[in-house]
Amino acid sequence: MQDIAAIVIGVFAALSPLWLDTNNAARWSLIVLGALIALSGLVHMFRPDFTMAEYAMGIFGVLLFLSPWVMNFDGLRGASWTAWVVGVLAVVVAVTAMPVMSSRMHGHGGLATHH
Template sequence: MKASTRWQDYAAVVIGAFAALSPLWLDTSVGARWSLIVLGVLVALVGLARMARPAMATADYAIGVFGVLMFVSPWVMDFHTTTATAWTAWVVGVLMVLVAIAGMPAMSARMHGRGGVAAH
């Protein structure tokens, strides 16, 4: 078994760890704290799982779903008025979705010239 060398996996771990640790320096409510910690840990764990098992393509979809959940969490958990915490959730959520899209099998094939689209 070969370990992953995809930048998306490393990015997911870093982004997830950042989100999970951000309540240490942000002024958060209980809902904000748990949203950031739980979703951050889940993304980091999925990134680590993808590193260990590179063939696990569903990990990219999971990261995308967690990214969407992170993005909507300020409204759902009612911390959208806490500026720094809400912006952290929004930015991290968007980054998670972008990493997930970049890592999806169809996108990876296109980026490497294997998706039926000629590489230029």
């Protein structure tokens, strides 16, 4: 479920310059980081054992959240809010996916539980 959410929000961010008022920095921040978020969800969907995809998704989400200030497009209301909301959602999706992976590893021959 988290993988599909990551793909949807990543594609949304990547395509958002089609309907948002952007400048060059906002356009490329949304396209590149949105595509990376979607790609990390796609990678994790097909390779659930590849936990680095979850960490990457969280990092891309943080970068997208910070991008309006770092790339100086915080004055573009639609592009900024899209970056902030999608960035937060990407981090939330990444964090919620991490316990699922941890429980899968423990349930299928991972670390032994102590009694």
